[in-house]
Amino acid sequence: MVGHIACDPAIAADGNGLLLLSEDMGLRTWSAATFQVPSAWLQPVLILARNEGHINTDEYCKAVNTLALNGHTYTSLDHNCLLYQSRKSNFAVNSELSRLVSFVGGPTADLASNSRVLSEFIDALWQECRDDLTIKRIASEAFDALARGRQEDQRRIVLLVLKQIRLRKNLMRQHALGWLIGHSIGLPYLDELLQMQEDFLAKCPWLWKA
Numbered sequence: 569m570v571g572h573i574a575c576d577p578a579i580a581a582d583g584n585g586l587l588l589l590s591e592d593m594g595l596r597t598w599s600a601a602t603f604q605v606p607s608a609w610l611q612p613v614l615i616l617a618r619n620e621g622h623i624n625t626d627e628y629c630k631a632v633n634t635l636a637l638n639g640h641t642y643t644s645l646d647h648n649c650l651l652y653q654s655r656k657s658n659f660a661v662n663s664e665l666s667r668l669v670s671f672v673g674g675p676t677a678d679l680a681s682n683s684r685v686l687s688e689f690i691d692a693l694w695q696e697c698r699d700d701l702t703i704k705r706i707a708s709e710a711f712d713a714l715a716r717g718r719q720e721d722q723r724r725i726v727l728l729v730l731k732q733i734r735l736r737k738n739l740m741r742q743h744a745l746g747w748l749i750g751h752s753i754g755l756p757y758l759d760e761l762l763q764m765q766e767d768f769l770a771k772c773p774w775l776w777k778a
Contacts (some may be wrong), residue, residue: 581605589613591640611635611644626652636671637664645671647688651696654706655750659697661709673713679728686710694735704743711747723749740774
């Protein structure tokens with residue numbers, strides 16, 4: 569049984585000789601089989617539309633974020649999408665921003681590419697917000713997301729992000745060490761992290777006040 573919400577776009581595309589755009593592969597397959605309607609995955613079309621100037625970056629981010637927040641799992645969230653949502657929330661970590669950041673992490677996330685998305689996102693935050701506590705709060709959310717559900721050493725995961733950050737490097741290293749210490753209680757390398765933090769702050773004493 570296929571309801572009218574699914575049928576109507578397929579019938580409209582068939583009746584008007586149009587291409588059916590949808591995030592739902594099942595709907596695209598059904599429409600092609602039932603109506604012989606040509607169809608395409610929506611997201612690559614949005615990417616092409618942005619790259620060719622048919623929509624601007626904010627319009628693209630709004631569309632992709634809306635899809636992600638409405639349960640579409642195969643969405644290409646880049647740092648611009650995360651920054652757009654941060655602006656929308658006035659840089660507060662509300663439920664929508666937290667959910668979007670969580671989609672970048674998880675046990676099946678590609679650490680290499682997704683750590684780059686998060687590092688670019690953190691750099692972009694420094695250019696727009698510049699409030700230390702706010703950015704640290706969002707960075708903590710990013711570290712949580714990337715490490716959640718994974719078996720890898722948390723130190724390695726966080727280091728992937730830190731290596732790619734270009735702005736306020738020392739401040740972010742200090743914050744990352746604090747985050748790791750808080751998430752490593754009971755782990756065998758906790759003492760090592762505490763010593764690293766002590767050594768780091770001895771070399772950068774001004775960060776005690778950061």
